[in-house]
Amino acid sequence: MKIIDPINVQTFDLREAISSLIGARLQLGQTLYFTFQTINKNMKKHKYTLAQFLRIISFSYPRMSRRSLSRSYRVFERLVVECGFWITDLQEIDFILMSKVAECRNIMALTRREIIVQIRDRTEAGDSYAQISKKLDGILAHYREHPPRIPEGVLDFDHRLSDVKMHFNLTDSAKDPPPAPLNVPMDFPGLDLPRVVLPWDKPEPE
Numbered sequence: 001m002k003i004i005d006p007i008n009v010q011t012f013d014l015r016e017a018i019s020s021l022i023g024a025r026l027q028l029g030q031t032l033y034f035t036f037q038t039i040n041k042n043m044k045k046h047k048y049t050l051a052q053f054l055r056i057i058s059f060s061y062p063r064m065s066r067r068s069l070s071r072s073y074r075v076f077e078r079l080v081v082e083c084g085f086w087i088t089d090l091q092e093i094d095f096i097l098m099s100k101v102a103e104c105r106n107i108m109a110l111t112r113r114e115i116i117v118q119i120r121d122r123t124e125a126g127d128s129y130a131q132i133s134k135k136l137d138g139i140l141a142h143y144r145e146h147p148p149r150i151p152e153g154v155l156d157f158d159h160r161l162s163d164v165k166m167h168f169n170l171t172d173s174a175k176d177p178p179p180a181p182l183n184v185p186m187d188f189p190g191l192d193l194p195r196v197v198l199p200w201d202k203p204e205p206e
Contacts, residue, residue, distance in 0.1 A: 019091040026087045029076030032057070032069060071099045078102040079116065082109040093120055094129055097136060104140045106147045115139065 032054075040047045048056075054073070058066040075098050079085050090098060093116065101107075101115050115136070122132050 015092070022093070022095050023087060023091045025072050025095050026076055026080070026090060028069075029072035029074075030080070030087070032073045033076050033081065036073075071095075071103075075099055075102045078109070078112060083113045083116070084109075085113070085116065089120075090116070093123060094132075097129075097132060100133075100136060100140060104143065107140075107143045108148070108150060110150055111143065111148050 036048070036050065036053050039053070050073070054066050054069050057069055058064065075090075075095070079090060079098060079102055080087060097119055098116070101112055101119075104112075107115070119132055119136065122135075
């Protein structure tokens with residue numbers, strides 16, 4: 001539904017409040033994702049599964065259901081980490097619509113990104129939640145029966161772009177691990193430091 005009078009303080013306050021609400025769910029997913037990765041990275045032997053990790057969190061915070069925790073985690077993992085969206089790109093899209101896209105297993109990151117862009121365009125065009133949700137359900141049902149066939153090279157390139165976007169200091173994608181450093185022997189010819197020439201070492205003119 002479009003707001004007729006855009007020059008309204010309540011309009012901007014409401015929009016900011018809704019964005020903050022959806023952004024909070026994404027921030028929760030971000031915290032869950034990196035906490036889970038850090039715990040498994042620091043453990044030498046036993047590693048928690050995602051289900052075990054979310055169960056522990058739900059026991060510690062009983063007011064938050066495991067389903068809500070899992071949704072926040074999946075939306076962040078599959079739309080931010082895998083698709084390369086920024087959290088600010090998703091703050092004005094309904095969270096339930098994003099969770100539908102994130103929880104559909106038969107589609108890949110490239111297709112998810114295209115669907116999210118379509119949802120954002122339809123939201124900005126003024127379509128209601130019911131209209132977008134009905135259209136989205138049809139698209140996802142089609143992809144469940146007919147998964148999109150994307151060339152492997154396109155998927156690899158898209159994966160590298162998402163990796164680099166997530167890691168500011170990343171020069172090599174996780175898809176392509178960095179090569180091992182060269183093992184150069186200490187007595188390799190040409191590596192010795194050049195002789196320092198001092199002014200008084202200059203030969204006298206003849």
